[in-house]
Amino acid sequence: MSAAPLSSMTGFAREGGTLADGSSFVWEVRSVNGRGLDVRLRLPNGFDALETPLKEAAARLLKRGNVSATLTLKREDRSAARLTPDPEALEQALRIALDLAARIPGAPAPRAEALLTLPGVLRAEAREPDEAEEEGKRAAIAAAFARALDGLVESRRAEGSKLAEILGVLLDEVVALRDLAAKEASDQPALHLARLRESLAALLEGERRVPEERLAQEVAMLATKSDVREELDRLSAHIAEARRLLASGEAIGRKLDFLTQEFVREANTLCSKSSSIPLTRIGLEMKAAIERLKEQSANVE
Numbered sequence: 395m396s397a398a399p400l401s402s403m404t405g406f407a408r409e410g411g412t413l414a415d416g417s418s419f420v421w422e423v424r425s426v427n428g429r430g431l432d433v434r435l436r437l438p439n440g441f442d443a444l445e446t447p448l449k450e451a452a453a454r455l456l457k458r459g460n461v462s463a464t465l466t467l468k469r470e471d472r473s474a475a476r477l478t479p480d481p482e483a484l485e486q487a488l489r490i491a492l493d494l495a496a497r498i499p500g501a502p503a504p505r506a507e508a509l510l511t512l513p514g515v516l517r518a519e520a521r522e523p524d525e526a527e528e529e530g531k532r533a534a535i536a537a538a539f540a541r542a543l544d545g546l547v548e549s550r551r552a553e554g555s556k557l558a559e560i561l562g563v564l565l566d567e568v569v570a571l572r573d574l575a576a577k578e579a580s581d582q583p584a585l586h587l588a589r590l591r592e593s594l595a596a597l598l599e600g601e602r603r604v605p606e607e608r609l610a611q612e613v614a615m616l617a618t619k620s621d622v623r624e625e626l627d628r629l630s631a632h633i634a635e636a637r638r639l640l641a642s643g644e645a646i647g648r649k650l651d652f653l654t655q656e657f658v659r660e661a662n663t664l665c666s667k668s669s670s671i672p673l674t675r676i677g678l679e680m681k682a683a684i685e686r687l688k689e690q691s692a693n694v695e
Contacts, residue, residue, distance in 0.1 A: 399643060401695040402553035403427045403459035407545030409538045413531050419467045421535075421542040425550065427693060428460035436464040444532055448539050455543055457645040458695045459550075463542070465535065483514045550695065557693055558640055564687040565636055568657070571680040572629050575664060578673045579622050622667050629660045647694040654688040 403425055410420035433452045435445050452461060491504035510516055636653055639646040661684050665677035 399551045400554035400558040400640065401547070401550045401645070402557050402693050403550065403647070403695050404553050404693060405546045405549030407542045407549055409542035409545060411534060411538050413534055414527060415469075415531075417467060417469045417531075419465060419535060419538070421463060421465055421538055423461065423463040423539075423542045423546050425456070425459040425461040425546060428458055431456055431458055431461070433461045433463070436462070438465060438467045440528075441465065441467075441532065441535065444536060444539075448536065451536075451540060452543060455547055456695070458647055461546075463539065465539075477516045479510070479515060480517050483512075483517075484509065487512050487515055553693075554695070557690060560690050561636075561640060561687065561694075564683060564690065565633060567683045568629075568680060568687065569633055571676055571683060572626055572633070575622065575673060575676045575680065576626050578670065578676060579626070622664050622673075625660045625663050625667070629657065629664075632656050632660070645695045647691070650691045650694055651688075654684065654691050657684045657687065 404427065406422075406424045408420065408422050410418065412418050431453060433449045433456075435448060437444060448463070452463075487509050488504065491509060495501040495503060632653055636650065639650055639653070658681070661677060661681045665674055665681065668674040668677055
């Protein structure tokens with residue numbers, strides 16, 4: 395069975411729909427890097443009850459990342475409350491208008507549209523909420539959120555596929571530099587002996603010779619202090635573990651982040667023990683490659 399693809403923490407998805415009352419809605423879900431999983435929802439008034447189940451749905455699919463989801467709802471005008479006349483207020487307004495018109499000679503009769511503009515004559519007819527209809531809206535919006543989550547997962551996997559290629563190339567670069575460092579380090583004992591002979595020759599000016607046994611002891615001590623084989627062996631083990639993690643298809647972000655810190659530690663020690671300019675140069679190039687590896691690893695879920 396093939397391993398699941400690597401996932402990035404960066405992704406975006408958009409999903410919309412239409413409700414039974416004609417209103418339209420759109421979900422926009424995006425995620426960026428995060429140490430853990432943080433899901434934040436922006437919901438219109440009246441949909442607060444969805445927050446907890448939607449967050450739980452996100453937690454079942456995602457392991458890490460800062461996730462923000464925004465629900466935009468455009469309500470249909472047909473859902474606005476209907477205006478109806480208040481019989482008592484209309485009767486009172488008509489009586490007052492007729493009485494006033496009777497007192498003013500030649501005054502025209504009151505007009506209907508004028509009466510309707512008076513405060514309190516028209517009132518909004520309250521529409522009783524239909525719980526079954528509201529539940530249907532919430533179900534449709536939750537289903538669209540689930541589809542948006544699936545889209546986000548696919549988006550993160552697509553980014554993860556590209557990320558896996560980049561990480562593989564960087565690991566190959568570290569391997570090549572590790573091999574160069576091993577080759578250069580093998581010549582360090584001979585370099586120590588040559589430098590020691592030159593120093594002694596300058597100091598003694600040919601007056602007396604130092605026994606070869608003594609020279610061999612000094613070279614052995616210097617070689618021990620500058621021996622980087624242990625660091626290179628650990629680096630090889632870290633590289634093998636990184637490749638295993640990438641092939642596992644698991645949510646490896648935290649493990650990979652810790653492992654790259656070990657890469658950095660070995661490269662730093664290699665540079666501090668180096669006794670030659672070429673080996674130091676290789677160590678610095680290795681540190682730069684590992685830093686790029688660490689930066690890219692920070693994007694892994």
